[in-house]
Amino acid sequence: MMPEISVIISTYNAEAWLENVLWGYSCQTFKDFEIVIADDGSGPKTKALLDEFVKATSLKITHVWQEDDGFQKSRILNKAIVACKADYIVMSDGDCIPRADFLEVHQNNKEKGYFLSGGYFMLPMDISQKITKNDILLGNCFQLKWLKNNGLKSSFKNNKLTAKGIVSKLLNSLTPTNPSWNGHNASGWKQDIVAINGFDERMQYGGQDRELGERLTNFGIKSKQIRYSAICVHLDHKRGYKTPESIAKNQAIRKHTRDSKIPWTDFGIAKK
Template sequence: MSSISVIISTYNQPNQLDLVLAGYVCQKFSGFELIIADDGSDKRTLDVIKAFRKNHDLPITHVWQEDDGFQKTKILNKAILKAKSDYLIFTDGDCIPRDDFVATHFSLKKPNCALSGGYFKLNKKVSSCIDKSLIYSQECFEKNWLISQGQEKSFKMTKLSRSAGYAKTLNMVTTTKATFDGMNVSCWLKDILAVNGFDERMAYGGEDREVGERMVNNSIKFIQIRYSAICLHLYHDRPYKNDSFIKQNQAIRSLTRKNKIIQTPFGIVKG
């Protein structure tokens, strides 16, 4: 049995997924499994996964559903049921984990809590420069390398520090609220099952935050680790962004908060 299940959502980004998987090969922590939550990708994604299985011993499960528009919540619920561990990390197929990513989530996990991690967003130019050699060497996580390739200098680069003490201090003083951000969050399997997983009515825009709000309604505390658990977010367009769906999602979230809803009837178990 794996110590942690890492659930990676993806849709037709095989090149980016290939880089993300390279990041998991580099992990200092062992004993975890990968679950690819695939929202209808074509054969190119399957080819990436087949090549990974051929070249690496890290357990990887491919959970796929037919392409029917943005149905990320549905595939994530299916992926949750495939988990072989009692603790889950949720992330995306465009987020390359630093080599201490899984170890950080594992070491900081606590009962009745979820961990809200961070990410460093790369611009389009720098994203195009990333290759596996830079991931294996971890050079792409170095501030000086990023700046040399055209990444803008900003305070957000403090996320790239490897000082555990510095990260802990920043986690304590940040004004950013700890939430369920699907790019980098972890929780106990039993806690997400208790709220019946993701609400499958929801398309893009806050669908991950909503499941976290129901977990909070069920007395789960979110802990801020945005400066401790780090991944690089590769640049991409968002053609699935739709204002009407975002408005619908906001209405669902409003009811969740107002009525202190814990379980959605539109989740893993229907009705």
């Protein structure tokens, strides 16, 4: 049977964080989904972890892997898009643990002609390292009291974890943040993503997800904000692949996309 949702999770040699993320998906309230791992060249430990989860849980996991060739996230995401069985795709990262209602929120808010823009709740490294499997299954890592007991500082952003119902909808409407395509928490229809040829594979780290959203907008797809409704906590990690050169290159590509209003890239799923 074709699942209702395909979840693409990107990863690269980060088994400890990916394991926590998968435990998050194991206790989703919405059950009709598959997971497609977009693996940008990890070693054998990642595959071994995925094999364990398939045996130990009811998760349906497809492992899409490519040879390590530096940071080629756009390329592996395109391969993962092709592998998705569902008509609707949720994208996130292997360092973002979803709250139990994460996929339910995406499912309830999906709409033809739109993509959904979610956010994340960033955790510092010391708290990220304290989270256990039990904390995920019990939902502790999404509880403000537990996080504060483990060193979280007070901030307006903490409302992401506590806002419910009308309050979360109000904050979604009032936030000054644009409803862009965010690779850690966004969703849309596969036919729309394929129609613009997926991600631009010239782009390394720095805004390739936003550029996809900009081309979806050029294609006529509107966006809806769900950053205070679809909650995931972002585990901290180093970003050695972030370089001034990749940022500048990607900014130039994004400027061309915005200025030219083009929906299609020649450097995506389908190649010339």
